[in-house]
Amino acid sequence: MKSDRPTIRDIAAMAGVSAGTVSRAMNGLPGVGADTRRRISEIIAEQGFRVDATARQLSTGRSNTLGVLFPLHASEVVMHPIYPELLGALGDAAERAGYDILLLTMSRDQPAHVRDTVVRRRVDGVVMPAAGPRDPLLRQLTDLGAPVVLIGHRSRLPSVGWVDCTHDTAAREVTRMMLDAGRRDLVLMNGPVHVSACKLRSAGFWAEVTEAGPAVASAREVSVPFDTAAATAEALTLLSGDSPPDAIVCASDTIAAGVLDAARSLGLSVPDDLAVSGFDDSPFGALTQPTLTTVRMPLHDIGRAAAEMLFAMIDQRPTSRRVVLPTEVVVRASTSPAFMPPAP
Amino acid sequence: MKSDRPTIRDIAAMAGVSAGTVSRAMNGLPGVGADTRRRISEIIAEQGFRVDATARQLSTGRSNTLGVLFPLHASEVVMHPIYPELLGALGDAAERAGYDILLLTMSRDQPAHVRDTVVRRRVDGVVMPAAGPRDPLLRQLTDLGAPVVLIGHRSRLPSVGWVDCTHDTAAREVTRMMLDAGRRDLVLMNGPVHVSACKLRSAGFWAEVTEAGPAVASAREVSVPFDTAAATAEALTLLSGDSPPDAIVCASDTIAAGVLDAARSLGLSVPDDLAVSGFDDSPFGALTQPTLTTVRMPLHDIGRAAAEMLFAMIDQRPTSRRVVLPTEVVVRASTSPAFMPPAP
DNA sequence: CCGGTTTACGCAACCGGTTGCGTTATCCTG
């Protein structure tokens, strides 16, 4: 950094006032005359002066920084396409609000690194996407008094906020769509059940099955990791078993891709012999054969809501700490339209 | 932040020394007795003292922060699966080296925001993934004297470093693989030609075609955006034209997905009638039907190399500013194996 | 044992903002 940028005292000297006055003028505080204020802001503009965030942090104790968790292990979290989209929404909201985003990389061999970074850098608040309420890190952060907002998980702790979407009603809608199309033997291929979103999806599925009563002949739920190969194997077992389902609701698009794969290798036609739905609206869902019916989460809204909740918590403004946003079912070719005659 | 954490003077008082001595002891500087040093580090450990990065920044002028560009518009850059993987590699390297990563969100309506953030936060160096040498931002940053490393682009400016991979030889290898399998009518479906990676891929393709001489009957190059729908349309035109190709080398997996789509709708068999290859090794490449032959870039190595180059530039250590890393061709089902009899 | 060098540390200024308090000038009201 060769360029010695002007300090607030340089600006003050040019304007013939003291540094304190410049500070007050910049921050819109009272105690500065109208013409003085104007003169100062002119000089600031023409000098291209930008207040040094570091110095401001030191004196105010606030950094205007929010940390976002970035798990280095668990690459599936970060590599999942929802992650960058969330990050973008957070970044957008942060930029508008004058905050910067610090990546909180979390590796298995440095468990204290996130907490250390939060205190070292005076991070004002933390967003934890895809980290559960049982994560010990959450406890560490709340013990510090740092505001925390979870995304995609729900916590009972009153001090932590969360933003989530309607996994349950989404699963329910998809299930109903299957039933409306005449499917009678349903399977929910869920993800790991400790994931709170999966619990909700399960609840929605079973709620609809229960309500449908005799319209459904059989309903089962299995759990697989969010992994295409594992899903293929499980689907092969299901589809070549005694009572193969005619509809599989999957808890992720990667699982659904595995199911499509299994159906193909068994010579089953999708959606004629088998209806398949996914979750997440991953970009590749439009590229599969057939294209995948799935559930889109309002990621941009989720990110924005999380950021705004965090800002409110930082400023100690009252705010709802529980936000649930609506999902949207994206109907494509892997499910048949409603009111088709049921298979004989 | 309720917890008033101890300052360096508190530690000094407990150790019965001055703050300066504690500072020297922490940073391994000379001028501290062995037993004093030991006593101080014990107290630091038992108090859980962490040096305040803000204060240190202010006095040293260095922030131990590196900025990573995050274009909010141009979501295709960020949503591309290579982005999070790069980010992870950068984060990993940064964490090891004691740096933190600040996201430099760039939006169209705030063109100066990145530069402002770099000066405001005293960012030590900037990584620009997927930003070209002609980007005005690059100029702004170098004018500031900030070290910059590009990823995936090459610049002639001596002051900026870059890390890239062998797009040219990768394209060449794929093309040769096509020829070895008996293909004779080739098309390169390239991305936007202003992208430097696309220039290199084009060069590699044509180099191989030229060298193959009479083994190739025809060779063409077309340019489409990195977009599946656009690629489908273009591929339909090509494949239903007068002299349809028997091999299409694509500059991205998304383009290749479009080609697969077009082939399917024309009733062409891949790879029997048509060989298709992609680029980037996107996760969905293993899920397409047929699975996609593609090129994998060493993203983790690229990220690490970029980070380490940047650290060296920041410390004014000598370092290579041009790094090219090797790619790897991932052979799957969309290309046929070599030495098949050429089509009659 | 003595003079000079080295070592170990304290002191205080500094980094660049913010903010409470004190002072002076201006305004308003009776």
Next chain:
DNA sequence: CAGGATAACGCAACCGGTTGCGTAAACCGG
């Protein structure tokens, strides 16, 4: 016009580290 209230600023201490310089003590060789 006198008097107090108010507005507009300056001053200086602070935030929590770092670092150049000064000094006293320990050490060294001759």
